[in-house]
Amino acid sequence: MNEAVVQVDGLSKLFGGKPAVDNLSFTVQRGEILGLVGPDGAGKTTTLRILAGVLPADSGTVLVAGQDVIHEPEAVKSRISYMPQHFGLYEDLTVDENIRFYADLFEVSAKVREQRSGELLDACAMTPFRRRLAGQLSGGMKRKLGLVCALIHTPEVLLLDEPTTGVDPVSRRELWSILYTLVFQGVTVLISTAYFDEAERCHRLLLLHQGYGLFCGTPAELKGRLPGTVLSIASSEPRRLRAALTGADGLLSAMAMGDALHVVVDNPERRVPELRERLRAAGLALGEIAAMGATVEDVFVYMVSGHAPERGN
């Protein structure tokens, strides 16, 4: 059942003359998790805000759950749920009071509210804190409460802006398991993240860079875009390594990652000896060189280092 629930076409938004979102187009099918991936300032938050109807766009068309968000932002609001990046609940209200507030705003009956809040709070291990003031919750619990409030009604589309930033791994797992349950029920999810490892959990990815879309497709398709192999060179000083390798033949991109340098090369059989030779000549200690599976981050770095189709200006 291919049914586009979100259709964005030519979306642009300027802030102070500079594009925050630049001619962005993508679609999301029902029951899909689309990850908006990119570093800070890539336009993830702006895109989600426009889709949620809280920020007007400058141009383009946006259809969410069948509603024209650009011209009638209010019509979409009862059919979606939006959780902003920063905790947006009332710290001087208790967990239950916050839930009740959002349930009432979305006209959820008391019976459904009780049932759903019970399930959701259980799923994220928050049942013991129902009477606690939201301001006294930990960062991770605030996020989870935000999600509970966002899901107290059944949205067709769920928009989550960096819901896992600053959240402990256990809470993060709980959050993702809730998302998979929702998707199973036919909810469409758009989730932004600055964590590339998390992007692998999404069905499809939209890679954003400086407001424009670099790529939109499944993580596997994304990795297929890499015309080479990722090599990991262990080193205590990956930045010096990278400097030494700049300009090497067949080197597509290089990225320092902790105590290793990730490089993408066109042909590992041929290039590994060449790289060894080059590093030896530069007098750099050589660690182990291992081929590894490409990560989303590797592809992103490859694309932003000049290999992606640039914008047409």
Place this chain on the structure above:
Amino acid sequence: MNLRRTVAIGRKEFIQVRRDPRSFMIAVLLPLIQILLLGYGARLDAEHIPVYVYDQEGSQNSQALLKRFQASRYFDVVKVVNNYPALARAIDADQCKLGVVIPWDFSERLSDAHHTEVQALVDGTDDNSAQLAIGYAQAVVSAYSSDIQLKWFATQGVSQQAVQPLSVDYRTWFNEELDSKNFIIPGTVAMVMALMGALLSSLTIAREWERGTMEQLIATPATATEIMVGKLVPYLIIGLGDAGLCTAFAVGWFGVPFRGSFGTMLFVTGLFLIVILGIGYMISVATKSQLGASQYALLVTLLPTSMLSGFAFPIDQMPAPIRAITYIVYSRYYVSALKAIFLAGSGIRDLAPEIVAMVVYAGVIGFFATRAFRKSLQ
């Protein structure tokens, strides 16, 4: 407008006021402090005005006159001096507000010419007190002089009935004791409403922006009107409660008469609150900062209510241009209605002009307030 969503916003706002110590103080403590301070402090009567006396003659007649000053509740004869410089120094040093000088030929001229003068030196730095002091002093002196006249006629064998001097007998309606507290305190209810209403309502929208809860709120289906009504109705209820509290204090503590109906008082208070809350709300929408909003709100509500509403300074004594301005000061209609309800027992029909003015104001402010807030981050 969806009632359920509006009630939800109202309930949330109510809980927040209850849990926020600052808002709670504004809602409950501030009105009490205000009515006590204004009730005790803002009295315009002058009583026990300190008086220095320079009695140049020192006769039986002059002493009789001074006794009358002493006997009056408006004056306290603090000291008798024997030269002008001492009197002048006392006024300069603020030891007395009034100096009475009785000339050396007081008795002589009284018996010969039947006309004599007494000099009064007044500290004019406080114009209001000075005028009151002169007025009271004139009253004391003229009472004394009419007694003298009667006595003189009696010695001439004229019967007292025949020469009973014509006297004007004032009867002040509605505030029989001409007690300024009766005049001031009903107006303080307006001051309380203006201060409390403006402060609380100016915080509502700004608080959502400052605490970062606005983005989530505008992503819900709640309409701008529901948000406004839901946010302001709790303050309307709190305001009406405060008005009841202030009335109870005015009557029970300060002994101000309350001759009208409580319902009429609540009705006009509700109209006034709609105007005040609407103004505070619009300022809150425009400034997005709690501190800035509360300061602007005080400027446009409390200032005109204290200066131009007739609360303490009678409008008909203002210069014509200022008097013209008071017609656009919405609090003037409320203060005038409050005084009429408290002191004259006026009902809705008597207050028709005031009520019409306030309904017009409430309508205009309400119209703009519902359009002030846009559900957008931009």
